Amino acid sequence: MQLQRAEITQEELSQAIAITRGINTYYEGKVVGQSYLGYALLVSIMTNGHILLESVPGLAKTTAAKVMTEAVSGKFSRIQCTPDLLPSDIIGTQTYNMSTNTFDTKIGPVNANFVLLDEVNRSSAKTQSAMLEAMQERKVSIGGQTYALPDPFVVIATQNPVEQEGTYLLSEAQLDRFLLKVKLNYPNTENEIEILNRIEANIYSEGHAVASLDDIRFLQKLSKRVYMDPAIKKYIVDIVQASRMTDKILPPALSQYVSMGASTRAAIAFMEAAKSVALINGRNYCTPDDVKAMRYAILGHRIMLNFAAMADGIKEETIIDAIVGAVKTP
16 A cells, blocks of 8 residues: 655755754764764654663763753653662652642653663563553553653663673563664774863753754654655565575575564664655655665664574674675665
8 A cells, every 4th residue: 555645845855954964963063983873863763763772881872862852952861770660660650648638640750752761671571561661652551540751752771781690681572662773882092082072171061952842743744754665665675574584595604693583663663764864864765775774773683693693703783784685675
């Protein structure tokens, strides 16, 4: 079924370019050496999707989330996950008011435009489940009443891949709820010196909005109208299906490491991300390069590798490149 959408006008495209460039410029002025992270965060915001960040501590995950929130004048909330964190600490609860003999509802820190779940794998499985339900449904239930979460609503979760003691690893089904997953690396020498210079100059103490939440809602609606040719959709589906049959398309030396391919949600993520990438690049139509631009962030947490891959040092990126390379580009 092919839906008819109003073609994006040049005026709308120019407005989108101005908004995205303003946000990118503001981000680059604050965050050093994490350009891809800023790009991924912008894609997440434009698709109203959630993002998982993986790195050792101290690589600007919190800073990047705050900078993006400042840029669009949104409400920011940070939740430090610990093993004793309860679902009510995130979602909210009811408290008894003795003066009125009634229960008052207190919505938790999840009630924000941008919610940073710091070290999400340190919270219990029950707490993770409650948060992931809010991510999916975009609403919370407290005392039998349902409360809608703000629009836009983007969860930025982080996890440390090194220290696993006392943590609760996210399951494959939970990981699939995140539109993107981005791995961060250490900055190089020049970038690290620049970070020190910016800290010394105290540039992080002052922030100002370069866009509004209305601008973000405009981008979200506009990205849905970006044209995607049926051949590009077929290309997306071919990539996702290829991840499930690696034994047929990849050499045995690589296919032996894949235990599970990507779900249909990966295809949806590819389509939504590609449309946002096209809009960021100033186009009202998608190309195969728009699809491939976010391939690591979309497939990295959806293709499961076995223990042999870990033992042999095989990275997800190697498998993803092999899969995408085996699929014919339209």
